[in-house]
Amino acid sequence: MRTKLCIEDKQIIIKRIRRTFKIDDIEAEQFYNEMEESLFNKNKNFFYSVKYNMHFQKDTYFSEKVLQFAITTFSFLLKKEIYHSEEKKIKNFFQEYLKIILVEPSTYAKEIERRRDNVQNILQHVSEQLNQSLDVQQLMIANISHEMRTSLNTISGYIALIDEKNTLDTENKGYLEKANHAAHTLESLVSDILDVSKINSGQMEIKEESFWLDEMIEKAIDNITFILNKKNLTFKTDIEFFSQKIIGDYQHIMEIIINLLSNAIKYTDIGFVHLKVTNLEETDNTIKILFEIKDSGIGMTPKQLKKIFNPFSRFEKERQGVGLGLHIASKLASKMGGEITVESTADKGSTFRFTIKVKQDKQNNIDMSNFILCFLNNTKETKVSQQKLDFLKQFNAKVTCFKDEKTFINYLTSSKNDTPHIISILSYQNAYDRFNALIHYLKTLDKFKKSYFIAEGINPKSTLNYFDKVYERFTPITTYIQILDTIKKSNKNTISSNIKALNILAVDDIETNLEILKLFITNKYPHVTLDLATGGYEAIGMYKTQNYDMILMDLKMPGLSGFQTLEKLKNIKNPPASYALTADVYKSTYDQVIEAGFIDLLEKPLQLDILFATIEKAIDEKYNS
Amino acid sequence: MNHAIITSLEEIDSLDFIPTLIVGFYHYENKKIFLELYNTFHKHFPHADIVGCSGESVIYHTTPHIDIDGTNRCTFVCLEMKKGAYSLQLLSSGEKPHINTDKNLHYSAIVLESCYTNNTEKIISLLNEEPNINQFFGSISGLSSSDLNQGTIFYNGIFSSDKTLFWFIDENHYFLKGLSQHNFNPIGYSLEITHTEGYKLLEIENEPALDIIEKMIGTINHESLISFDHPFFITTKSKQNDAENMTPLSSILSIDREEKSITLYKKVKNGDKLKLAIPFSRKKQESQLENFSQFYTKDSIAFLFVCISYRGHWGKMEPIYLMHLAKNLNVPFIGFHSLGEIGSLTSKATSLMQNQTLTLAVLSERSL
Numbered sequence: 001m002r003t004k005l006c007i008e009d010k011q012i013i014i015k016r017i018r019r020t021f022k023i024d025d026i027e028a029e030q031f032y033n034e035m036e037e038s039l040f041n042k043n044k045n046f047f048y049s050v051k052y053n054m055h056f057q058k059d060t061y062f063s064e065k066v067l068q069f070a071i072t073t074f075s076f077l078l079k080k081e082i083y084h085s086e087e088k089k090i091k092n093f094f095q096e097y098l099k100i101i102l103v104e105p106s107t108y109a110k111e112i113e114r115r116r117d118n119v120q121n122i123l124q125h126v127s128e129q130l131n132q133s134l135d136v137q138q139l140m141i142a143n144i145s146h147e148m149r150t151s152l153n154t155i156s157g158y159i160a161l162i163d164e165k166n167t168l169d170t171e172n173k174g175y176l177e178k179a180n181h182a183a184h185t186l187e188s189l190v191s192d193i194l195d196v197s198k199i200n201s202g203q204m205e206i207k208e209e210s211f212w213l214d215e216m217i218e219k220a221i222d223n224i225t226f227i228l229n230k231k232n233l234t235f236k237t238d239i240e241f242f243s244q245k246i247i248g249d250y251q252h253i254m255e256i257i258i259n260l261l262s263n264a265i266k267y268t269d270i271g272f273v274h275l276k277v278t279n280l281e282e283t284d285n286t287i288k289i290l291f292e293i294k295d296s297g298i299g300m301t302p303k304q305l306k307k308i309f310n311p312f313s314r315f316e317k318e319r320q321g322v323g324l325g326l327h328i329a330s331k332l333a334s335k336m337g338g339e340i341t342v343e344s345t346a347d348k349g350s351t352f353r354f355t356i357k358v359k360q361d362k363q364n365n366i367d368m369s370n371f372i373l374c375f376l377n378n379t380k381e382t383k384v385s386q387q388k389l390d391f392l393k394q395f396n397a398k399v400t401c402f403k404d405e406k407t408f409i410n411y412l413t414s415s416k417n418d419t420p421h422i423i424s425i426l427s428y429q430n431a432y433d434r435f436n437a438l439i440h441y442l443k444t445l446d447k448f449k450k451s452y453f454i455a456e457g458i459n460p461k462s463t464l465n466y467f468d469k470v471y472e473r474f475t476p477i478t479t480y481i482q483i484l485d486t487i488k489k490s491n492k493n494t495i496s497s498n499i500k501a502l503n504i505l506a507v508d509d510i511e512t513n514l515e516i517l518k519l520f521i522t523n524k525y526p527h528v529t530l531d532l533a534t535g536g537y538e539a540i541g542m543y544k545t546q547n548y549d550m551i552l553m554d555l556k557m558p559g560l561s562g563f564q565t566l567e568k569l570k571n572i573k574n575p576p577a578s579y580a581l582t583a584d585v586y587k588s589t590y591d592q593v594i595e596a597g598f599i600d601l602l603e604k605p606l607q608l609d610i611l612f613a614t615i616e617k618a619i620d621e622k623y624n625s
Numbered sequence: 626m627n628h629a630i631i632t633s634l635e636e637i638d639s640l641d642f643i644p645t646l647i648v649g650f651y652h653y654e655n656k657k658i659f660l661e662l663y664n665t666f667h668k669h670f671p672h673a674d675i676v677g678c679s680g681e682s683v684i685y686h687t688t689p690h691i692d693i694d695g696t697n698r699c700t701f702v703c704l705e706m707k708k709g710a711y712s713l714q715l716l717s718s719g720e721k722p723h724i725n726t727d728k729n730l731h732y733s734a735i736v737l738e739s740c741y742t743n744n745t746e747k748i749i750s751l752l753n754e755e756p757n758i759n760q761f762f763g764s765i766s767g768l769s770s771s772d773l774n775q776g777t778i779f780y781n782g783i784f785s786s787d788k789t790l791f792w793f794i795d796e797n798h799y800f801l802k803g804l805s806q807h808n809f810n811p812i813g814y815s816l817e818i819t820h821t822e823g824y825k826l827l828e829i830e831n832e833p834a835l836d837i838i839e840k841m842i843g844t845i846n847h848e849s850l851i852s853f854d855h856p857f858f859i860t861t862k863s864k865q866n867d868a869e870n871m872t873p874l875s876s877i878l879s880i881d882r883e884e885k886s887i888t889l890y891k892k893v894k895n896g897d898k899l900k901l902a903i904p905f906s907r908k909k910q911e912s913q914l915e916n917f918s919q920f921y922t923k924d925s926i927a928f929l930f931v932c933i934s935y936r937g938h939w940g941k942m943e944p945i946y947l948m949h950l951a952k953n954l955n956v957p958f959i960g961f962h963s964l965g966e967i968g969s970l971t972s973k974a975t976s977l978m979q980n981q982t983l984t985l986a987v988l989s990e991r992s993l
Contacts, residue, residue, distance in 0.1 A: 044944075052948045104941040111852075111940055112907065118843070118854055119903045125841040126813040126901065133814070 002086055003040045009080065010036075013073060020069045021062075039093045047100045054101060066101050070094060134201070141197045142584055146556065148190045149583030150510065153605035155183045157516030160608075164523070187605060192324040196311065199331045205590065206336055207249045210361040213242045213289070215478035216250055217277060218471070220257040227265050234272040237473055240279050241387035245361035246287060252332050253356065256340070257291055259329045260352045264295035268349070271296025280355065291354040300344040308342060329354075368397035371484050374420035375401045376408040378427050379457065384474055385426065392480065405431065412442060419447040421487055424454040424475060432462055439466040452483050502528045502619055503547060507539040507565060508554035508581065517552065517606070524612060536560025536568070543569050550618045551578040552602070555593070563596045570597065577618055581606070626799065626990040627705035628926045630687045630959055634665055644670055644703035646711065648792075648928075649677035649779070650684075650961040653767075655698040656777065656784055662699055663782065673703075674713055676790055677779035678737040679766050680961025681933045684947065687957045702926055702959045704988075710798040714791040715780050718742040722751050724758070726793050733801035735792040735928060735986060736763030739778045739785060741965055746892065746978060748789060749967060753975045758793075760801050761976050762986035764930035765965030768878070768890065776964070794988070802920055803927075803986035805968030805979045807874050808910045808938065809902035811858045813841070818859075818897045824878065826887045829899060833885035841901060845880050845887075853877070853934030856981045858900040859893060871974040874902060874981045876934055890965060890980050904938070914946060914983075918953040922989040929960030930984040936962060956987055 005013070010032060018028040031049075038046035054063050074094040077083050083090060159180045162168065168176060198204040217239060228235055257275075264273045274294045281288040300308065309330040311323065326340075333340045338356035373392060377385050393399050400420070402408035405427070411417060425435050432455060442448040443466060455470040464470050469479060502525065508514050514532040521530055531546065533539035536559055539551075551569070555562035562580055569575045580593045583604040593601045602610060627642035647666055651659040656679070663675055685700040714725050722744055726732055734752065738745060745765065752758050767776025767786075777784045794801060816837070820828035829837045839845060842855050849855060856874040864872070878888045905913070920927070931947075939946050951958070968984035969976045 048944050048948060051942075052945045055942070055945050056949065100941075108940055108942050114848075115852075115854060115904060115938075118849065121843045122812065122841060122901060122903055125843075129813060129841070 002083075004036060005039075005077070006082060009077070012076070016069065016072065020065050039089065047097065050097075051100055051104070054105070063101070070097055070101070138197060138201050138203075141193065145190050145194050145197075146583040148186070149604045150513070152183060152187050152190065153583070154510070154512045154516065156180070156187070156605050157512075157520070159183060161516070161519055192328060195328045195332075196324060199328065199335070203588065204332070204335060206252065208247050208359075209250050210245045210247050210363075211250045212476060212478045213246055213277070214239065214474065215476035216254050217257065217275075218473070218476045220254045220261065221275070221473075223254075223258050224261045224265060227262060228273070231265060231269070233265065233268055233270075235274075236272065237275045237277075239275070239277040239384075239473065241384045241391070241474075242279065242287070242289075243387065243391050244287070245364065246289075246358045247361050248356070248358040249336060252336060256329045256332055256338075256354055257293075259325045260291070260293040260340075260354060263325065264293050264297065264350070264352070268295040268297030271349070281357075282360075285359055286357055287360050288355065288357045291356075292351060293354075294349065294351040296349040299346045299348050299350050300342075301346045304346075305342065305344055309340070364395070366395045366481060368392060368395040368480075368484060370398075371422075371487075372398045372400070372418055372420040373422045373424070373480070374408075374411065375399065376403075376405065376423075376425045376427065377401065378403055378405055378431075381426070381457075388474065388477070391477065409438065412438075419451060421450070422452045422454060422480060422483055424456060426456040426474075429459050429462070432458055432464055436464045436466050450487065454479070502549045502615065502622065504528060504530045504550045504552060504615075504618075505533065505539060505542060505546070505548045506530055506552040507533045507536065507557070507562070508552075509534055509557040510554075513554070513581075513604075520606075520608060520611065521615065525615060528615070536562075536565035539565055540568055540572070543575075544572060549576050549622055550615070551575060552581055553578060553598070555580050555582040555584070555589075563592070566596055566598065577621070579614060626924065626926075626988075627703075628924075628957075629703050630685055630926075630957055631701045631703055632685065632699075634662065637665065637669055640703060642703075642705045644673045645706050645708065646704045647673050647675045647701050648704070648959070649675070649699055649701040650959060651677060651679055651699040651779075652682060653679045653776070659699045659779065660782075660784075662701070663779070666701070667782070670703075675779070675781055676713060676737075676792070677701075678739075678764065678790070678961065679777045679779075680764075680963055681936075682962050683959075684929055684931060684961055685957075685959045686947065686951045700959055704926070707798050710795045712793045713780070714793065715778075715785070716744075716748070716789045716791065717785075718744050718787040718789070720744075722748045724751060724755055724791070726755070726757060728757055731757050731759055731796040732793040733759055733796055733799070734761035734763075734794065735801070736761055736789060736967055737778055737792070738763065738765045738789045739776045739787060740767040741765045741890070741978075742787070743892075744789070745965075749976060749978055759796065760803070760986075761967065762801065762803050762805075762928070762930070762984055763967035764961070764963040764984070765967075765978075766961075766963060768964050797991065799988060799990055801986050801988055802922075803968065803984065804917070804920070804972065805966055805970055805982040805984040806913050806916065807856075807970070807979070807981045807983075808905045808913065809856060809858075809874060809981065810905060811872070811900040812903050813901050815860070815898040815900050818893055818899055819895060821893045821895055821897075822886075824888045824890070824892055826889065826893055826899075827884070834887050835880055835882065835885040838887060845877065850877060850879070851937060853932075853937040853981065856902050856934070857889070858902055859889070859891070860898040860900075861894065862896040871970055871977075872900075873970070873977045873979045876932075876980040891978055911946070911949060914950045915953045917950055917985055918955070920985065920987040921955050922987060925956045925987045925989040927954065927956045927958035927960075927985055927987045929958045930963045930966045930968075930982075930986075931960060932966060932979075932981050932983070933962045933964060934981045935983060950983070950985075954985070954987075958985070 014028045014032050017023070017031050018025065021031070023031070034046040034049055037043050050066055054066060074090070077090050078087065159176060162176055163180070195204070221237070261273065261275060272295065276292040276294070278290045278292070279287060280290045309326055311327040330340045333354060333356065336356060338354060341353045342350060344350035375385070375389065389399055389401060400411065402411065412423065427435065435455070439453045452468045453466065454475050455464055455467045456473070456475055458464065458470050458472060469475070504521070506514055506517050511534055514534065518530050518532060521528055531542050533542055535557060553562040553565060560568070566575065566578055577599045578597065580598040580601045581604060582589060582601060590601055602614065629640055631637060647670070649659060649662070659677060666673065666675055683698065683700045712726065716722060736748065736752070752761050765776070766778070775786050777786050778788045778790050780788070780790060816829050818826060818829055819831045826834040828834055845855065853876050856876045858872045859875045860872050875889045875891045878890050880887050936943055966979045966982045966984040967976050968979055968982060
């Protein structure tokens with residue numbers, strides 16, 4: 001019985017191996033020896049080696065070469081007469097060879113596919129299960145945050161009332177301030193958690209509203225003034241003039257700016273924080289705005305930079321916060337189609353850039369004809385001032401400008417001129433005290449009784465009692481518009497809003513909430529009648545016997561909910577402007593509220609400026625429409 | 626330490642040392658052949674201890690050869706270990722587990738058990754609690770409650786189907802190091818096992834076990850059972866704070882549609898937690914095999930206990946993957962396909978009863 005192939009054939013096959021697999025003589029001979037051993041001694045090592053190489057070889061044509069070699073060697077051997085006695089053995093060998101190189105890998109591939117299907121199936125079921133749990137979790141967060149916000153509403157309300165009464169001694173005032181600070185921290189934490197939850201669940205609503213950018217920036221800066229004043233930092237701004245309203249999410253854009261500014265202040269102990277707002281690119285309908293916040297703070301290492309937008313990233317634990325702010329800001333920015341980028345060097349400072357493209361609102365129904373505005377600017381700054389003056393003139397305002405203090409005073413004191421409605425002064429710091437005295441005098445004159453005096457570019461520490469409005473930077477456009485609007489209205493009706501009567505029905509199951517609401521409203525508007533109902537049915541009873549101008553309704557009440565109560569009120573008679581009060585601030589709640597027939601939703605804890613603006617609106621509608 | 630893997634009688638004469646311990650592995654059905662080989666070994670080396678354990682199939686690798694599919698139905702490793710540097714102990718499954726070692730010495734151990742019994746987990750706990758036992762690895766040959774082949778242990782001429790063999794290795798002279806690796810990731814939430822009977826899961830989260838599992842993984846058919854597609858991570862009540870990478874897997878042995886129960890290869894208790902498992906990608910499975918290269922030590926011999934599920938997962942590709950392991954480990958190994966392994970999933974964890982693992986223990990001589 002043959003145990004080897006003849007030497008000539010061995011040489012031919014080795015040559016073929018070398019050529020096919022592009023290997024050297026030694027490797028080719030080793031390959032041949034393994035093959036021969038398998039052929040005559042039924043050892044499987046050769047097959048394993050080939051299969052191993054096919055599986056782990058990176059050469060994608062290797063399998064093709066293996067097949068090519070098998071076919072050519074098989075036909076070569078079978079043609080040889082000397083191997084006719086070994087034909088069965090040779091056939092068996094190549095049958096096994098082909099089975100191992102072709103059939104087994106394909107069976108294996110099928111097995112992998114079957115197992116992949118299994119995994120897919122499991123993943124699908126598990127993801128459904130996880131989604132269900134996420135829904136429950138979201139509901140839980142919403143409920144917890146509702147309860148926390150409700151409680152915080154009470155805490156903050158009482159703190160504000162105690163503070164307003166001003167009956168505490170210095171020590172107790174300090175305690176109250178700390179309690180107030182803790183309440184605010186908790187409030188912002190609850191708000192952050194809610195934001196993250198809303199972003200993650202796709203519930204974060206991006207609103208499109210029209211607003212003046214400079215007014216939003218002014219408000220953002222106001223918001224950080226408190227923490228800024230605690231530090232000895234130089235705060236500078238360089239804000240371009242934006243002559244059109246923009247359309248975007250006012251609240252969220254402002255949140256991002258506040259977050260970036262407060263972070264800059266938080267991580268800067270010495271030096272400066274700069275805010276620069278630039279009009280990057282403007283088309284007919286859109287505008288690309290860059291907000292750049294630069295500081296000379298602690299900066300970040302490249303490793304820290306990589307994690308900067310991750311949730312709970314805080315690099316100095318002793319600094320306040322839980323590290324959600326930047327995470328939220330970056331998510332919000334991207335949700336609005338914007339982007340936040342950062343450059344930073346450890347110990348030198350950071351520069352955050354927030355870029356956003358928004359639409360421009362060209363429908364400005366502003367009419368300033370018949371309004372007289374008088375400006376003094378004796379500083380070197382001319383660019384923004386000029387842009388603003390051009391803007392005001394565009395809406396037919398009569399604008400008079402002075403660069404010289406004396407001429408300006410002469411103009412004001414000369415009786416032959418029409419009295420300006422707004423007098424705005426931008427001057428050097430040491431001149432403002434003089435102007436303050438001048439205004440004191442002017443206000444004693446009848447003709448200036450209805451004029452508004454504005455100071456721009458003032459030092460925050462100055463006390464200018466007689467100016468009606470003071471700005472550290474430029475007066476936002478909205479200020480002019482609002483003042484002129486007020487003047488228009490006061491021309492129509494001279495009764496001040498705080499003496500106008502208004503009947504409000506407030507419904508909330510938590511009595512402390514009602515109590516706080518009453519104290520806030522009646523303090524500010526003594527002529528407002530506020531009826532309090534602690535439940536839906538009580539409210540219905542009151543509604544039947546009284547006429548109300550406004551309804552403030554808590555949504556989550558035992559028994560009849562706010563929605564159900566409103567529905568029942570509608571059946572009695574057409575309800576007046578009704579506002580939902582709730583701590584649930586999910587988009588779905590907003591949608592439900594509007595659908596139910598409420599005018600809007602007031603979030604708890606109640607923000608006083610929003611509450612008062614809502615009441616003012618109701619007064620305005622009652623008396624001026 | 627002299628060692629040699631022997632797969633046929635002819636090779637005995639080529640041994641150039643006198644073994645003191647011979648460890649052999651044999652297929653369940655080859656007890657007769659194994660006994661004949663034993664007699665030959667015993668004639669040649671009457672003072673050597675000869676022990677063995679049965680398996681689903683025998684694995685051995687001496688570069689460049691690998692064999693796992695029964696060309697050789699019995700395989701031995703002959704070891705020339707120093708007198709007194711190792712000890713053997715046989716324990717009956719009915720006996721209260723106890724360990725006979727010199728308390729002044731530190732040991733590594735190989736544990737070979739004929740079948741999984743009530744004693745198995747107790748023995749593992751006992752070894753973990755023994756202050757002088759460090760690393761230990763091992764394997765379970767059979768399962769008493771199944772209709773699978775009964776496993777046996779061989780100890781100096783006698784086969785036993787209800788015994789555990791301990792091979793204690795004095796760490797002053799030798800050391801064992803190794804690892805158990807499986808190819809699965811946990812997925813989804815932990816589910817509480819609320820009703821059990823021995824190996825049987827009757828209820829999970831107070832619902833019929835089979836219903837709740839099939840709701841998540843689809844119908845468990847015969848194919849998925851024999852392929853061991855759906856192991857579970859089972860965390861015992863006392864270990865619920867442990868990291869996930871230390872949690873052992875447990876395979877499904879059978880299901881009962883009428884009873885809506887699932888029987889596992891291991892015992893389960895009420896209050897244990899269950900998590901579903903999905904396999905790693907093939908790429909990761911292959912690269913895991915490369916991890917074993919860390920155990921390379923010159924002149925060592927390795928023991929390989931591969932769960933029968935590996936054959937289920939890898940099918941005809943198993944020799945190829947074991948070749949990959951061999952190429953990376955670069956140490957000859959001998960072992961078998963088992964119905965349970967004893968080992969730890971990380972170098973820091975204690976050894977536990979495992980399923981679905983490839984468990985490797987490398988025996989090396991301590992250099993003086």
